[in-house]
Amino acid sequence: MSDIAYVNGAYTPLVDARISILDRGFLFADGVYEVAAVIDGKLIDNEAHIARLERSLRELRLESPVSMTEIVEIERALVSRNGVQEGMVYLQVTRGAAERDFSFPKGVKATLVGFAQKKNILASPYAEKGVKVVTVPDLRWGRRDIKSVALLAQVLAKQAATEAGCQEAWMVDADGFVTEGSSSTAFIVTKSGAIVTRPNSEAILPGCTRRSVLALAAEAGLTLGERAFTVAEACEAAEAFLTSASNLVLPIVSIDGRALGGGAPGPHAKRLRALYLAFARATAT
């Protein structure tokens, strides 16, 4: 079966899916996106992803060409038409195609595209062996809370991780505090067992997985600390882990080559992964 994409109202084989080279997503990164996980053929935490998509659109004064209800129908169609049992569904809305001019074009309809990908999320080898992280300066703009398609700094960060034999890069602000991973939220667990992650602000993307994991941690009676932490504090922490739609919860076993918690996944990360997985399956739509 060939992969099926969605482009502006039509389902089409992915290889034939086309947008204009004048699309503002292509020329200016003038667009936003969302990624939701699929497990057992169902969407995970999708209400939160749709709410964040609506917020990203609003913040950029971008009008979706279809309603959020229709967007969810498109997500479901992509999952079923592509036979995805486990993986992710991707959606992108841009300010449409128009003659190249920086200001918003008038009377131009937004572009909406989507596709789905199969991926082993449950049986990730990194759940067992843990993720290695490098730190890099955070080179991004000032509105990281908007899930925009302007991802060049994250591309460079992830490439630095790959070249260092690592799987993720933690981006660090000018004051030495970790903002987040190139495509994930950053957490540490202190020696006294507190789960620490940076509070939501314009400095980070408000992670949907982050939100659910914090709620599950609170329900499990764990101590939470929403505050920024430095790389030095993270290196001295008992544990670290990351969260994202496409990776759920993954333990981190080293930062800049320094082993954490003896270099093996920590108990809190393992427990929170199991709790999140149970929650995800129970609430999947």
Ligand code: PDD
């Ligand atoms: N990335 N921070 C950044 C910079 C991200 O790109 C992501 C997600 C997250 C985690 O957010 P969530 O838990 O809602 O997925 C945090 C997605 C998965 C991606 O770009 O593929």
